[in-house]
Amino acid sequence: MNSAKLLLLTAYLLTGLTVSARTITVCNSCEIRTIKEGIALASDFDTLLIKKGTYNEYDILIDKPLTLLGEGYPKIDGQRKGEIIRVTADNVTLDGLFLVNVGTSYTRDYAAVRIVKSKNFLIKNLVLEKLFFGIYLEKSSHGQVLYNRIIGDAVNEHSSGNGIQLWYSQNVVIEDNYITHVRDGIYLEFANNCSIKRNTSTNNLRYGLHFMFSNDDLYEENVFENNGAGVAVMFSKRIKMLNNTFKKNWGTASYGLLLKEINDAEIVGNNFEKNTIGISIEGSNRVTYRKNDFNNNGWAIKVRGACYTNNFIKNNFLHNSFDVSYNSKINDNQFDQNYWSKYTGYDLDKDGIGDVPYRPVKLFSYVVNRTPETIILMRSLFIDIIDFSEKVSPVFTPDNLLDPHPLMKRNR
Amino acid sequence: MLKILKYSFYDLVRSRWSYVYLLFYLLLGIVLLFLNNDLSKAVITLMNVIIVLVPLIGTIFGVMYYYSSKEFTELLLAQPIRRSSIFLGQYLGVALSLSMSLIIGLGLPFIFYGLLRSDAIWDFSLLLVTGIFLTLIFTALAFNIALYHENKIKGFSYAILLWLFMAVIYDGLFLMSLIIFEAYPLDTFSLGATMLNPIDLSRILILLKLDISALLGYTGAVFQKFFGTAWGLVLSFSALAIWFLLPTYNIYRKSKRKDF
Amino acid sequence: MIAIKDLHKRFGKNQVLKGIDLDIGKGGIFAVLGPNGSGKTTLIKCILGMVIPNSGDILVDNSAVRNNWKYRRQIDYLPQIANFPGNLTVAELIRMIKNLRGQQGNDAPLVEAFHLEPFLDKRLGNLSGGTKQKVNLVLAFMFNSPLIILDEPTAGLDPVAMLYLKELIHKEREKGKTILITSHIMGFVEEVAEEIVFLLEGRVYFKGNIAALMEKTQQNDFQHAIATLLKENNA
Numbered sequence: 001m002n003s004a005k006l007l008l009l010t011a012y013l014l015t016g017l018t019v020s021a022r023t024i025t026v027c028n029s030c031e032i033r034t035i036k037e038g039i040a041l042a043s044d045f046d047t048l049l050i051k052k053g054t055y056n057e058y059d060i061l062i063d064k065p066l067t068l069l070g071e072g073y074p075k076i077d078g079q080r081k082g083e084i085i086r087v088t089a090d091n092v093t094l095d096g097l098f099l100v101n102v103g104t105s106y107t108r109d110y111a112a113v114r115i116v117k118s119k120n121f122l123i124k125n126l127v128l129e130k131l132f133f134g135i136y137l138e139k140s141s142h143g144q145v146l147y148n149r150i151i152g153d154a155v156n157e158h159s160s161g162n163g164i165q166l167w168y169s170q171n172v173v174i175e176d177n178y179i180t181h182v183r184d185g186i187y188l189e190f191a192n193n194c195s196i197k198r199n200t201s202t203n204n205l206r207y208g209l210h211f212m213f214s215n216d217d218l219y220e221e222n223v224f225e226n227n228g229a230g231v232a233v234m235f236s237k238r239i240k241m242l243n244n245t246f247k248k249n250w251g252t253a254s255y256g257l258l259l260k261e262i263n264d265a266e267i268v269g270n271n272f273e274k275n276t277i278g279i280s281i282e283g284s285n286r287v288t289y290r291k292n293d294f295n296n297n298g299w300a301i302k303v304r305g306a307c308y309t310n311n312f313i314k315n316n317f318l319h320n321s322f323d324v325s326y327n328s329k330i331n332d333n334q335f336d337q338n339y340w341s342k343y344t345g346y347d348l349d350k351d352g353i354g355d356v357p358y359r360p361v362k363l364f365s366y367v368v369n370r371t372p373e374t375i376i377l378m379r380s381l382f383i384d385i386i387d388f389s390e391k392v393s394p395v396f397t398p399d400n401l402l403d404p405h406p407l408m409k410r411n412r
Numbered sequence: 413m414l415k416i417l418k419y420s421f422y423d424l425v426r427s428r429w430s431y432v433y434l435l436f437y438l439l440l441g442i443v444l445l446f447l448n449n450d451l452s453k454a455v456i457t458l459m460n461v462i463i464v465l466v467p468l469i470g471t472i473f474g475v476m477y478y479y480s481s482k483e484f485t486e487l488l489l490a491q492p493i494r495r496s497s498i499f500l501g502q503y504l505g506v507a508l509s510l511s512m513s514l515i516i517g518l519g520l521p522f523i524f525y526g527l528l529r530s531d532a533i534w535d536f537s538l539l540l541v542t543g544i545f546l547t548l549i550f551t552a553l554a555f556n557i558a559l560y561h562e563n564k565i566k567g568f569s570y571a572i573l574l575w576l577f578m579a580v581i582y583d584g585l586f587l588m589s590l591i592i593f594e595a596y597p598l599d600t601f602s603l604g605a606t607m608l609n610p611i612d613l614s615r616i617l618i619l620l621k622l623d624i625s626a627l628l629g630y631t632g633a634v635f636q637k638f639f640g641t642a643w644g645l646v647l648s649f650s651a652l653a654i655w656f657l658l659p660t661y662n663i664y665r666k667s668k669r670k671d672f
Numbered sequence: 673m674i675a676i677k678d679l680h681k682r683f684g685k686n687q688v689l690k691g692i693d694l695d696i697g698k699g700g701i702f703a704v705l706g707p708n709g710s711g712k713t714t715l716i717k718c719i720l721g722m723v724i725p726n727s728g729d730i731l732v733d734n735s736a737v738r739n740n741w742k743y744r745r746q747i748d749y750l751p752q753i754a755n756f757p758g759n760l761t762v763a764e765l766i767r768m769i770k771n772l773r774g775q776q777g778n779d780a781p782l783v784e785a786f787h788l789e790p791f792l793d794k795r796l797g798n799l800s801g802g803t804k805q806k807v808n809l810v811l812a813f814m815f816n817s818p819l820i821i822l823d824e825p826t827a828g829l830d831p832v833a834m835l836y837l838k839e840l841i842h843k844e845r846e847k848g849k850t851i852l853i854t855s856h857i858m859g860f861v862e863e864v865a866e867e868i869v870f871l872l873e874g875r876v877y878f879k880g881n882i883a884a885l886m887e888k889t890q891q892n893d894f895q896h897a898i899a900t901l902l903k904e905n906n907a
Binding site for chain 3: 482487669
């Protein structure tokens with residue numbers, strides 16, 4: 001008893017709130033039966049305790065700093081009529097709610113939760129189902145989105161929304177969310193200095209994670225599996241991509257990671273496994289690729305267009321159908337000390353580095369770029385022969401594209 | 413037929429060449445597994461060996477066995493035995509003894525390595541099944557060639573040429589036609605062309621296992637269906653079965669009409 | 673035993689048999705002779721069903737040869753070149769042929785007579801030509817078939833084995849069997865044959881016993897008689 005009181009007191013002191021903060025209980029059989037009523041009655045920094053039950057409400061506007069705390073996952077049913085919760089005040093916390101049936105519209109992006117021009121929000125432990133957009137952060141900053149489960153039922157791209165969308169939002173932390181069956185799992189547009197960690201984004205129609213015009217973001221230890229494509233990073237600068245898993249992103253022009261017009265990024269310690277293309281790179285410069293694993297992909301790295309001063313160092317290329325593919329003869333990228341499972345050279349001085357350089361670009365990958373049907377001839381003796389002759393004297397592939405120090409054993 | 417099969421089989425099982433063949437596979441398996449310790453890499457190298465070497469050995473052994481046992485065949489022909497039984501029996505004897513060498517030679521090292529507890533067992537079994545199919549097909553083709561050519565040198569040359577054509581030249585022509593006609597939709601053509609060459613067929617079966625990620629990147633609807641569903645597997649195996657049945661039937665047909 | 677009617681066989685452009693009519697009765701030793709390329713071997717192979725004639729009929733013991741294989745149970749055949757699977761031993765080969773024919777063979781006395789016991793466990797690939805021919809003879813004589821066809825039976829035999837072979841042929845003859853022989857050794861033919869069938873350019877040029885042949889050629893020596901037949905042909 002005493003210790004509980006003490007805890008409460010400390011909490012009050014720590015948050016520095018006025019002692020007058022109250023808890024208002026909302027339930028189906030209480031005096032206050034709707035959330036809207038509760039909000040109307042509440043004053044700043046109050047907590048609305050929402051008990052288990054079903055609340056058929058939509059367009060709930062939170063315009064003062066409140067905490068909405070669900071008990072036993074109360075279900076707030078938007079009946080497909082519109083947005084469910086809209087937040088326009090700073091310091092709002094949403095915790096433990098079950099939001100379903102967001103309205104679908106072709107003219108307005110209805111979201112289960114929309115935060116507009118607000119700061120210091122905390123959205124956690126929400127479960128969202130049957131949604132259009134999930135959590136939409138609009139011109140908001142310094143907030144957190146944690147431990148949410150967003151389960152959509154998207155069928156086609158134009159009539160579906162994104163799981164978590166950031167638009168002109170800065171300094172947001174997105175962690176430990178699970179997002180599935182929406183258009184883009186997480187979408188960032190003009191969102192800077194965000195941190196995205198330990199999320200799982202699978203079975204989404206378009207991308208697991210999508211950056212547009214967003215700079216200085218970090219994403220780490222996320223899993224992107226079986227999406228239309230894993231992660232697309234476009235027109236963005238200084239993005240850090242660390243220790244993520246990109247898996248089974250299969251299909252025409254599908255990839256684990258797409259880099260388009262990306263400069264100064266860092267891609268370290270990621271695992272690309274069984275994607276049609278591991279990383280597809282267009283017009284990206286000064287990107288460092290280090291200690292990534294490329295395992296059983298169709299193409300580990302596909303370079304299109306001009307890409308300059310990129311460094312590929314100490315990566316593992318394991319059993320990919322094609323390790324590196326280029327569509328031009330120009331190369332200004334550096335490959336060094338990678339492990340290539342296809343390397344057949346020797347290491348006479350036993351320093352762990354192969355004595356013969358490795359050429360990761362095969363003539364056949366050039367042929368397949370030109371005439372895709374030829375892929376059916378992969379691994380035939382004839383292809384081996386032409387690849388070998390190209391290896392001996394490169395004609396079609398960049399002759400300076402080689403790893404001068406291929407490793408004999410994979411990097412761990 | 414079974415009697416002939418049995419005798420041909422025993423005869424071959426005791427021949428020096430069977431041992432050489434068996435030993436070669438044993439050695440290959442051991443080298444692949446114990447010198448580089450990477451099972452999936454070993455499976456890929458094995459695939460290359462199987463789709464190139466197995467047809468070669470099958471053709472050469474087939475032709476060789478036919479010619480070297482010619483006099484004995486004549487002795488058999490004078491016995492009260494059905495003609496087709498003699499040739500089908502001999503053919504299956506050769507094909508089975510070659511398949512045995514393949515299975516034992518590659519199987520033993522892989523079992524010792526701990527294949528049975530590994531995920532690669534399906535890839536490996538697929539390899540062996542295709543290897544057996546290729547042995548059956550190319551031995552049958554070799555017997556056909558030999559049945560049509562009394563001249564040993566001619567028969568051998570045709571057999572080698574057949575192998576060279578199927579293993580290398582065919583794919584070269586195939587690639588060229590794909591590049592020349594690249595403006596047209598080619599997926600039906602390329603799948604069709606694949607079905608017409610048992611080596612390509614076996615290769616596709618293995619690609620379906622090893623390179624599915626890349627294959628699924630191709631746009632054509634026909635490819636998508638072929639590679640993305642069980643269709644590819646079913647179709648390829650049926651085509652291989654036809655490739656086995658047709659030459660075998662022709663051995664039966666030709667052997668009934670031939671003069672000795 | 674054998675009835676051949678209007679038998680034709682062509683290999684490509686080469687017409688080898690040009691209408692052979694031949695009746696070979698039950699019992700007797702028949703020598704099929706003729707110059708090289710006269711169609712001896714082709715005729716024998718037709719009887720055995722190894723060569724399929726273009727036209728004409730062959731009946732062996734009243735059953736047609738065409739598309740049939742069961743009639744070969746009535747025939748023992750000694751092929752010209754004895755070449756066996758090199759990896760089998762002699763004993764295995766004998767066992768195998770017995771197994772294939774599904775008949776009991778009486779091989780033991782033959783093996784003994786040809787002194788083959790020391791070779792029984794040897795591989796056929798390691799045997800000399802003469803020894804192989806002896807094995808060949810064992811295979812041909814070990815079954816008790818009513819028709820025996822011997823293609824060049826004397827090839828590579830030493831005099832002792834030759835002697836035994838003649839003895840064997842006579843013994844079989846006494847059992848009432850029909851024996852068909854081709855040979856280039858005229859001495860041997862003269863010694864064993866009761867009747868001569870002389871083939872020339874794909875036809876039966878002469879059929880009859882040795883006395884009739886000498887009469888026809890007006891020679892008193894068998895070898896000369898044959899030579900005369902050949903000369904007549906060349907002239």
